[in-house]
Amino acid sequence: GEDVEQSLFLSVREGDSSVINCTYTDSSSTYLYWYKQEPGAGLQLLTYIFSNMDMKQDQRLTVLLNKKDKHLSLRIADTQTGDSAIYFCAESIGGYSTLTFGKGTMLLVSP
Amino acid sequence: GAVVSQHPSWVICKSGTSVKIECRSLDFQATTMFWYRQFPKQSLMLMATSNEGSKATYEQGVEKDKFLINHASLTLSTLTVTSAHPEDSSFYICSAGVPRESYEQYFGPGTRLTVT
Numbered sequence: 001g002e003d004v005e006q007s008l009f010l011s012v013r014e015g016d017s018s019v020i021n022c023t024y025t026d027s028s029s030t031y032l033y034w035y036k037q038e039p040g041a042g043l044q045l046l047t048y049i050f051s052n053m054d055m056k057q058d059q060r061l062t063v064l065l066n067k068k069d070k071h072l073s074l075r076i077a078d079t080q081t082g083d084s085a086i087y088f089c090a091e092s093i094g095g096y097s098t099l100t101f102g103k104g105t106m107l108l109v110s111p
Numbered sequence: 112g113a114v115v116s117q118h119p120s121w122v123i124c125k126s127g128t129s130v131k132i133e134c135r136s137l138d139f140q141a142t143t144m145f146w147y148r149q150f151p152k153q154s155l156m157l158m159a160t161s162n163e164g165s166k167a168t169y170e171q172g173v174e175k176d177k178f179l180i181n182h183a184s185l186t187l188s189t190l191t192v193t194s195a196h197p198e199d200s201s202f203y204i205c206s207a208g209v210p211r212e213s214y215e216q217y218f219g220p221g222t223r224l225t226v227t
Contacts, residue, residue, distance in 0.1 A: 088154065101155045
């Protein structure tokens with residue numbers, strides 16, 4: 001079955017880069033996503049990557065995909081305290097099929 | 112951008128009562144809505160997928176008679192938790208999408224249900 005794994009916690013200092021890692025098991029995953037969830041709120045799509053891409057950059061966010069190892073990472077440059085949240089990795093087979101989420105990584109940014 | 116709302120944002124109910132949660136797409140018509148459940152410090156688990164005008168498709172292990180889903184229009188889906196029990200206390204999140212147009216699902220802010 002499908003499984004998405006993430007490390008549970010990451011702590012960084014403001015201004016540093018953060019790297020959140022994710023591994024997935026389903027080789028037929030075609031879309032991989034990163035969502036951000038602030039306390040008590042729903043999920044906000046940060047970025048996504050299609051499986052035929054290796055990298056995607058969007059302002060402070062860089063997504064790297066190693067399809068061979070089924071490893072996805074999200075790098076946040078110049079991390080700010082406002083980036084403190086839970087970050088979920090998710091995958092889907094096809095662009096609009098159901099999402100399978102990891103358990104989320106709590107990012108804590110200290111001043 | 113596409114906005115999805117949920118109502119109520121939080122609700123407390125007594126064991127044995129039923130609670131209805133609404134999910135609305137405010138500025139677009141959603142042909143498909145998804146309902147997720149999130150336990151503390153855990154991932155979102157898909158409960159069911161509903162397409163407008165048809166019966167919802169439930170994930171394995173989700174009781175369809177307990178979690179009633181209605182998707183009567185392109186902008187509204189409801190989840191009714193019937194005969195709620197404390198173990199149903201959770202954070203319920205809906206998302207909406209237009210599969211023929213976009214890969215993206217737009218998430219609501221969630222509803223926190225506490226059953227006492």
